[in-house]
Each structure stands twice: as structure tokens, then as C-alpha cells.
Amino acid sequence: MPLAKGIEDFDAGRTAPDVTALDFANLLAHKDAILGIYRGDPSFLTRPYAVATGHGGALRCAPAQANALFAKLIEAEVPWMAFQVDRYFPEWSDVTFRSEAGEPALVVLADRRKDRTFWDGRNPLAYGLIDLTLYFVHLLNIYVPNAPVLKNVYAVNVHEDAIGRQNESHARAAVEKVVQRFLPASGDDGALRLRDLVRLIKADLLRPAPRLNRGxxxxxxxxxxxxxxxxxxxxxxxxxxxxxxxxxxxxxxxxxxxxxxxxxxxxxxxxxxxxxxxxxxxxxxxxxxxxxxxxxxxxxxxxxxxxxxxxxxxxxxxxxxx
Incomplete structure (x- = not known):
């Protein structure tokens, strides 16, 4: 299964976005839909979505390749307009795209009408959403195989006082030791990835209990x-x-x-x-x-x-x- 290798290749050298708590909660709420897209077509993980220079000096991506992935995200009802992707990926804001032979402008199904073109030349939402979901799957690819260990490491090391206030500094340090090989050696990038992994752990620990006694x-x-x-x-x-x-x-x-x-x-x-x-x-x-x-x-x-x-x-x- 190429999932792990694909995400590692895509994520290598990329800076982690500073995702807000609200946007992270939104990603979690649509986790199954997002994962379903990449599981259904793992090649989405390894396609080249980076900006490149086109004919005549125009910057362009690969609209034909990104169209299908973005359309899948829309069809899965991932609320693309709700995310602050221009904050996380400002590089897309200054990219101007133009249609070229065989590479049309990015067409999406935001309003369920295939005849509308979303791309207005400066809006980063389409490619930014792709980047954001790829980062989210990268985190899940670290978390899911290690979930039992990470949840227990966090639960043992988090400190709670008599009135329920939590100090998670020891828990974060303990989790960092477990996932250290997946994180950058130093700097804000590693801290952001660690914070988001802790978010995954806490969300998993706080999930409502499933139906009981199904026997x-x-x-x-x-x-x-x-x-x-x-x-x-x-x-x-x-x-x-x-x-x-x-x-x-x-x-x-x-x-x-x-x-x-x-x-x-x-x-x-x-x-x-x-x-x-x-x-x-x-x-x-x-x-x-x-x-x-x-x-x-x-x-x-x-x-x-x-x-x-x-x-x-x-x-x-x-x-x-x-």
C-alpha cells in the first residue's frame, strides 16, 4: 500500500500549516470522507500539485490532475469555503493561472453546476484545500498505526488538578518522544506537527462511547x-x-x-x-x-x-x- 510512502514524499521539505482549532475540528468532522477519497485512489497522494512555470512565463499547476481531486472533495461535501486556507498557504494568493492547450482552468462543482469556473486567477482556496487535506492525511498516517500507544502515553502523563484543570506539558513531551522520528529536528514546524498529533489524540480520547453490549x-x-x-x-x-x-x-x-x-x-x-x-x-x-x-x-x-x-x-x- 503506497499510502505512507506517498505522503512522506509529498510532505518532505514542506512547512506545516498553523491550523486553527476550528479548522482542525472541521477536518476531524470530515475525516472519513477525506480518507475515503485517498483510499479510493492512492495516486492522488503522489501527483505533482506544485506550482511550475508554463508557456509565456505564466505560473501554473496541473489543473487536469487537480480538478479530479478537488471535485472529489466537493462531492464528499468537505466544506471548502469554511477553511482559512489563504492563511495557511499564502503562496497560492499571488499565483495567476491561465488556460492553455490541454490544461483548462480549474473547474469545480461548488454549486453542483459543471458549467461554472471557480478559479478567478487569484483565489487560493482550491489548491490550498488540497494542501490542507494532504497535511491532515500525513498526520493520520503517523497517528493511526500508533493510536493505542499514543493514547495511553498521553493519558498517563497528563496532569489534572482537583477542579479538573489539565496541564498537558508532560503529556506532550512524552508523546514527542514516541513520534520523534516523524518530526523535524527542531523549529516551529516540528512543534506544529506535534501540536496537531496531540489534537488527534485528545479528539480520539474524547469520542463518545460506542453502542454497548453488542456482544x-x-x-x-x-x-x-x-x-x-x-x-x-x-x-x-x-x-x-x-x-x-x-x-x-x-x-x-x-x-x-x-x-x-x-x-x-x-x-x-x-x-x-x-x-x-x-x-x-x-x-x-x-x-x-x-x-x-x-x-x-x-x-x-x-x-x-x-x-x-x-x-x-x-x-x-x-x-x-x-
């Missing part, structure tokens, strides 16, 4: 995801399951999977049960798949006992990555 429905969801990814799966007996809800196999590897749909982070007991199931069924790996994440003790035990921990969306990818 067999959650197990079935996990089985469906694994089956779609090419795993052979079977459910264990409803009683006497010895700590595993699902047995999965693929590529000569086998997994004992404990599914936990709870309102609070899963503790060490579930990890211990998965370890017991791995031993009882004589399987290769123990897995705990949880809706609400894991306690610090559970993460520590899982690491030392080589138990895979994840949520339903990560389940198949984590097992395939073994």
Missing part, C-alpha cells in the same frame, strides 16, 4: 472483516471458549482472538484470557480486539507477552503485518 454482533463484525481479508474464521462455543471468541487462520499462521465491546478501556484480564486461549488451542498468536482501547497495564502486558491489540478497523491489517 455477538461485534464478534460477527470482526469475523466479517477477517473473512473479507482472506482469513479462515470460526467462532468458538458461546460457553467454555477458554478466552477466545474467534479462531482465525491465514498463510499457515493461527490466531486466538478475544473481542471486547465495552465502554471503558480493556484491562489486563482480557490480555491474560487471550494468552490462555493461545496456549489451550495451541495457536501461534493471541489477539485482543477492543472498541474502547486498552489500559496502560494491558498495553504493557500485551507488549511483554507478544499479544496483538487493536480495534476492529485495524484487526485484519495487524494480523497481516505479523
Amino acid at each position: 455477538l454482533a461485534f464478534e460477527q463484525e470482526c469475523m466479517n472483516r477477517l473473512s473479507a481479508a482472506g482469513f479462515e474464521v470460526r467462532a468458538t462455543p458461546a460457553s467454555g471458549d477458554f478466552g477466545a471468541d474467534i479462531i482465525a487462520q491465514k498463510d499457515d499462521l493461527s490466531y486466538a482472538i478475544q473481542c471486547k465491546d465495552t465502554s471503558k478501556p480493556v484491562g489486563v484480564k482480557a490480555v491474560q484470557e487471550a494468552i490462555g486461549a493461545r496456549t489451550h488451542y495451541k495457536l501461534d498468536f493471541a489477539v485482543v480486539c477492543a472498541v474502547a482501547g486498552f489500559t496502560d497495564a494491558a498495553v504493557e502486558l500485551a507488549a511483554s507477552a507478544k499479544v496483538i491489540i487493536c480495534n476492529a478497523e485495524q484487526l485484519a491489517r495487524r494480523l497481516d503485518a505479523v
Whole structure:
């Protein structure tokens, strides 16, 4: 999957935008729609959107390539007019574009009419929105694979007083150590990326609890995801399951999977049960798949006992990555 490499290539040497809290909340609100576009066509991540000099000295980008991506963002109802992209990417404000053979002016579907041209020669919103969403996906590409660890690192190190005021300086420092290899060595750019990663962590921790006690429905969801990814799966007996809800196999590897749909982070007991199931069924790996994440003790035990921990969306990818 070229997602990580594509974003790294695009983001190399680029300055992080100083995104306001309101605009970041807007990105989070449309996260699934934005990710859906890039997942549907990963080539959008690596296309050249940089400004170049055209015929006659006119500055131009690649309208034919950007048209499709910007149209996708509009079709996904990402509210392009709500973002202050001219603040983040002022370089677009002074770029003048002109139509050339085979490269028409940027046409978008802002008002659902294909016969209108949005580009007025100086408006940065179209290309600025592309830059902003690419930066957002770059952050998610760091956060998502490390989410269980980052959430626990933050939660353990944030300090709260008796009336609920929080001091997150220690938490930010702890998170920075974990993601240090993804950040610039020094300067404001690294600080902005760290701040936005902390925003992702806090938003994830504050998400409303999912529907509770789905029981067999959650197990079935996990089985469906694994089956779609090419795993052979079977459910264990409803009683006497010895700590595993699902047995999965693929590529000569086998997994004992404990599914936990709870309102609070899963503790060490579930990890211990998965370890017991791995031993009882004589399987290769123990897995705990949880809706609400894991306690610090559970993460520590899982690491030392080589138990895979994840949520339903990560389940198949984590097992395939073994």
C-alpha cells in the first residue's frame, strides 16, 4: 500500500500549516470522507500539485490532475469555503493561472453546476484545500498505526488538578518522544506537527462511547472483516471458549482472538484470557480486539507477552503485518 510512502514524499521539505482549532475540528468532522477519497485512489497522494512555470512565463499547476481531486472533495461535501486556507498557504494568493492547450482552468462543482469556473486567477482556496487535506492525511498516517500507544502515553502523563484543570506539558513531551522520528529536528514546524498529533489524540480520547453490549454482533463484525481479508474464521462455543471468541487462520499462521465491546478501556484480564486461549488451542498468536482501547497495564502486558491489540478497523491489517 503506497499510502505512507506517498505522503512522506509529498510532505518532505514542506512547512506545516498553523491550523486553527476550528479548522482542525472541521477536518476531524470530515475525516472519513477525506480518507475515503485517498483510499479510493492512492495516486492522488503522489501527483505533482506544485506550482511550475508554463508557456509565456505564466505560473501554473496541473489543473487536469487537480480538478479530479478537488471535485472529489466537493462531492464528499468537505466544506471548502469554511477553511482559512489563504492563511495557511499564502503562496497560492499571488499565483495567476491561465488556460492553455490541454490544461483548462480549474473547474469545480461548488454549486453542483459543471458549467461554472471557480478559479478567478487569484483565489487560493482550491489548491490550498488540497494542501490542507494532504497535511491532515500525513498526520493520520503517523497517528493511526500508533493510536493505542499514543493514547495511553498521553493519558498517563497528563496532569489534572482537583477542579479538573489539565496541564498537558508532560503529556506532550512524552508523546514527542514516541513520534520523534516523524518530526523535524527542531523549529516551529516540528512543534506544529506535534501540536496537531496531540489534537488527534485528545479528539480520539474524547469520542463518545460506542453502542454497548453488542456482544455477538461485534464478534460477527470482526469475523466479517477477517473473512473479507482472506482469513479462515470460526467462532468458538458461546460457553467454555477458554478466552477466545474467534479462531482465525491465514498463510499457515493461527490466531486466538478475544473481542471486547465495552465502554471503558480493556484491562489486563482480557490480555491474560487471550494468552490462555493461545496456549489451550495451541495457536501461534493471541489477539485482543477492543472498541474502547486498552489500559496502560494491558498495553504493557500485551507488549511483554507478544499479544496483538487493536480495534476492529485495524484487526485484519495487524494480523497481516505479523
